[in-house]
Amino acid sequence: MKYIDKQQNIADGEGYTRDYIADSYDVASHSFIPSLQSEEAFNRFRNQQYVSHSPHADADFKSLLLREQEGRCCYCMRRISVDAKDSNIEHLIPKKSPVGDLPYYAKYSDLLNYHVSHSETFEGKRYANKKAVAQQVKLPHMVAYENLVASCMDSHHCNSARGNAKMPPLPIIPDIESKYFYSPSGMIVTEDVDSEYDKAIKTLELNYETLRNIRLLWKKAASSAYEVAQIVFLTETADKQVFLCTIFGKQSITDLHPKWQNFAPAGENASTYYWDLFVKYDWFYDYYRHHDKDGNRI
Numbered sequence: 001m002k003y004i005d006k007q008q009n010i011a012d013g014e015g016y017t018r019d020y021i022a023d024s025y026d027v028a029s030h031s032f033i034p035s036l037q038s039e040e041a042f043n044r045f046r047n048q049q050y051v052s053h054s055p056h057a058d059a060d061f062k063s064l065l066l067r068e069q070e071g072r073c074c075y076c077m078r079r080i081s082v083d084a085k086d087s088n089i090e091h092l093i094p095k096k097s098p099v100g101d102l103p104y105y106a107k108y109s110d111l112l113n114y115h116v117s118h119s120e121t122f123e124g125k126r127y128a129n130k131k132a133v134a135q136q137v138k139l140p141h142m143v144a145y146e147n148l149v150a151s152c153m154d155s156h157h158c159n160s161a162r163g164n165a166k167m168p169p170l171p172i173i174p175d176i177e178s179k180y181f182y183s184p185s186g187m188i189v190t191e192d193v194d195s196e197y198d199k200a201i202k203t204l205e206l207n208y209e210t211l212r213n214i215r216l217l218w219k220k221a222a223s224s225a226y227e228v229a230q231i232v233f234l235t236e237t238a239d240k241q242v243f244l245c246t247i248f249g250k251q252s253i254t255d256l257h258p259k260w261q262n263f264a265p266a267g268e269n270a271s272t273y274y275w276d277l278f279v280k281y282d283w284f285y286d287y288y289r290h291h292d293k294d295g296n297r298i
């Protein structure tokens with residue numbers, strides 16, 4: 001996992017949010033249309049169905065998130081694209097979080113504490129005009145830039161596994177990288193057993209079997225003579241099999257457990273699903289090159 005420093009893009013990021021809330025405020029009825037607590041509000045924000053007054057560096061909001069996350073899922077570090085099939089926008093304070101849970105999130109992050117309010121609280125106030133709405137310091141959690149990160153669309157882990165579960169806003173906690181480490185067998189581990197950090201691993205299903213296997217392969221790759229650029233550009237099945245045999249120290253692909261053979265199956269119509277997924281996690285090559293078995297930087 002990697003800390004995401006959202007202070008860097010805060011003016012630009014909040015620009016999207018401020019434009020949206022000002023646009024959706026109806027001065028005559030002193031209400032937001034649609035309600036800031038509705039799914040429709042988030043969809044309109046995400047699809048940029050509002051009048052924008054701010055110049056933005058990125059074509060759309062998700063592109064901004066992906067740029068600040070170096071194109072990776074905020075939880076599992078998979079490479080993701082802006083395509084809706086590949087990534088979505090995750091709420092650190094979940095969309096359906098009760099108002100009373102806000103202090104739980106605020107205690108982990110100054111960013112949330114100082115810049116984000118619950119949409120219900122935000123909507124409960126009266127504002128003189130659209131400009132007054134846009135100038136609020138704390139922004140409603142449904143569309144607040146500070147509360148939004150990009151995550152992968154995998155149906156087994158990350159955002160889809162989490163749903164609206166209460167857990168620490170991991171990617172924006174400044175010392176998050178000291179909370180977790182990855183073991184040589186590919187497990188994500190925290191030393192704070194039974195803590196909220198420990199529970200979050202389970203909530204996000206970050207030790208899902210395929211993820212563990214992929215991280216173990218990267219651990220072995222990082223200990224081999226292969227460079228990461230060589231690995232991600234392997235296209236021929238035979239070359240992928242040589243790679244797998246090399247990192248496991250075996251003569252033939254058939255000497256490997258079937259779960260490893262699946263990463264480079266032979267045959268004309270053989271699936272490249274596992275290999276393609278494996279290369280999207282190339283972040284772990286560098287991680288394992290620079291950390292020992294206990295997660296200490298070397």
Ligand SMILES: [Zn+2]
Nearest residue numbers: 073076152158
């Ligand atoms: Zn993910």
